[in-house]
Amino acid sequence: MSSGCCGPATTAEQAVPVTTAERTVPATGATPGPDHLPVAVIGAGPAGLAAAAHLAERGLDFLVLEAGSRVGASIAQWGHVRTFSPWKYDIDAAARRLLDAHGWTAPDPEWLPTGSEIVEQYLAPLAAHPAIAPHLRLNAKVTGISRAGYDRVRTAGRERAPFLIRLADGQEIAARAVVDASGTWTTPNVLGASGLPAYGEAEAAAFVDHALPDVLGADRDRYAGRHTLVVGAGHSAATTLLALAALADEAPGTRITWAIRGGNATRTYGGGAADALPARGALGTRLRALVESGRITLLTGFFAHALTVDGETVTVVSRDPSGEEQKVVTERIVAATGYRPDHSIAGELRLDLDAILGSTRALAPLIDPNHHSCGTVPAHGADELAHPEPGYYAVGVKSYGRAPTFLLATGYEQVRSVVAALAGDWEAARDVQLELPETGVCSSGLAEAQEARVGLATGVSGGLLAAPLPLATATAGGACCG
CATH class of the missing domain: 3.50.50.60 (FAD/NAD(P)-binding domain)
Structure with a gap:
């Protein structure tokens, strides 16, 4: 650029x-x-x-x-x-x-x-x-x-x-x-699920990227052929997950795990074909298909609590409010946890x-x-x-x-x-006034026309109307909210 x-x-x-x-x-x-x-x-x-x-x-x-x-x-x-x-x-x-x-x-x-x-x-x-x-x-x-x-x-x-x-x-x-x-x-949020840094988060900083790494471009070598854990349920996470899936088609050995605190990914999937924002709906539909096909492994009820580095890998331990633990051994982490x-x-x-x-x-x-x-x-x-x-x-x-x-x-x-x-x-x-389009961001035909020209629109939180988080999505803002 x-x-x-x-x-x-x-x-x-x-x-x-x-x-x-x-x-x-x-x-x-x-x-x-x-x-x-x-x-x-x-x-x-x-x-x-x-x-x-x-x-x-x-x-x-x-x-x-x-x-x-x-x-x-x-x-x-x-x-x-x-x-x-x-x-x-x-x-x-x-x-x-x-x-x-x-x-x-x-x-x-x-x-x-x-x-x-x-x-x-x-x-x-x-x-x-x-x-x-x-x-x-x-x-x-x-x-x-x-x-x-x-x-x-x-x-x-x-x-x-x-x-x-x-x-x-x-x-x-x-x-x-x-x-x-x-x-x-x-000033991105920490990886730790309670708002405090996870134990060992500072020591594992070399393994962690925050929202929207350029997986298919400048940052490709960090992810190709490796196992990546994406943490977060917003549009930034969805954007990165879709990019990693595209990279996996090109680079053998590329594996993807997605961890969210919720019990399911409904919020991220959105309304699919019924979504008022077609590009956002298409995003959720494609992400759901990748999870259901097994190309992305989804972990629910995941509360990042501790990270331990062991050579070229890092183990991420989740401890939910009841004390139950999950563990993931990965080579890269994308913390799409907001700002x-x-x-x-x-x-x-x-x-x-x-x-x-x-x-x-x-x-x-x-x-x-x-x-x-x-x-x-x-x-x-x-x-x-x-x-x-x-x-x-x-x-x-x-x-x-x-x-x-x-x-x-x-x-x-x-x-x-x-x-x-x-x-x-x-x-x-x-005299404050704000006129937004009926859907909040774009007309139903707009995203479809754009996709035909350049592929699925991604975004950053606040997009339209835009903050700087992204969706494959803004913000960090194309759609809204992240």
Whole structure:
């Protein structure tokens, strides 16, 4: 995959110096901090660059800080995966307006893009746009966010202090507000079934890959002719299982075991021919056939508890709540167990996080996966994303905490609302709307047409509408939810 084009990055000398400049205490709802400072956007993925586009449209100064060496660095990690959502749902409205005005050739709106295509045909041109490129810094990893001169405890005058953003290279940047679109891709869940690392998980790290390895491409040699254990019941797991089955047709000795905590794989199989998303239904149908034929060995009631390395193999022990054990000896492990947000960089800010999901408490009941699928999450914006720390917002997949119900279209509406709030336009900020297609992702004929052109669409959680997990599936998001 080509490195894409990101335009000129702001140099270190152009970083805004830390300042404790005072101003009048802002009125309720006004943007905190000195007005002359930029809004800091953390992350140059779809949500972060959409925020940049909205900030540019409103004439607000901003600085985009991307930890990677390119925009869309996390998406590039699953560049080989095709989403379930067509282009017409994958492009933010403000971003499209900027690109169209600059002579951009839009991709086929009905095409289901791969992660690589999203980066190269959309994110890279957007980052290179003259309204964004001068405000973009690559290789700028944020390690901490606070208020200049204020820890989390100190209150008096807090709202007048600018945000202080510390980078991995020691630089510090001041900002009037922070839009954290850093995502969750770099913080996958552990393999251990109880949310704690399995015993020996760290020692066995060399045997473990997280969601969406490129089994048929760059990572082929790690899996060909070997026994792989795939752990997880979401679309990421299904994507990898289908790829491994295709590899087994080409590489003798390739064996596949699939382990899930549930008593059956009905959730992963989905609705088959009756599924509202045909590509997702086809995925489940093919996966079920592989299991029933014996090409994939399915282990149910599997709760990863301990890993033991023995030369070129690793033994994975499951211990269910009753104490019953299962064991699998394997050569590779794919931990398709989801992701979680890293709030540690904002440890000195006053966050109000839901105790279960790690989203804001106001957002949690709207996205709770125990009650919602990605298609039933209502539109929401600045009010639901606000913390007790005025001016700090986590957006995109990070805003959902551990909920796998994120959709890219939902994230675009988040950033539109948040930027409106930062501009002081609370009428627009609170006018949140979200129009999704009837099926939630694509029409029944779309996936069939796409499959005829390029094969079964895969996806990443949030696809359409998209987070960054995948299905053979998003997210990590083509279909939804993962």
